[in-house]
Amino acid sequence: MSGLNRNKTVEQELIQNAENLQKQFSEHCRLLCTATSKGLVAGKRKKDICADCPYKHKFKETIASTIQKLENTRKSFKSKQIEMLRKELTAILAQEI
16 A cells, blocks of 8 residues: 555555544543433433543543644644644644543
């Protein structure tokens, strides 16, 4: 496989991985909201649930790692899509999640 085709494949994989992370995070938040609204987590507010979430650290770690990988490939790919994904993930990580 030529370098150009290989780079395109890596770029597509990076984009797909970032999109999958975003979908997983959205699904996780949806489940937390559902559990809270149905009273499945008695005595705790949504913010308390998120603070205690065992997956929160892993999500933050994974997002930070993805951002770093996107940053490392920035000069190789010159892709606006990858740049936008990196910026979106950085904004999500900057929020208190």
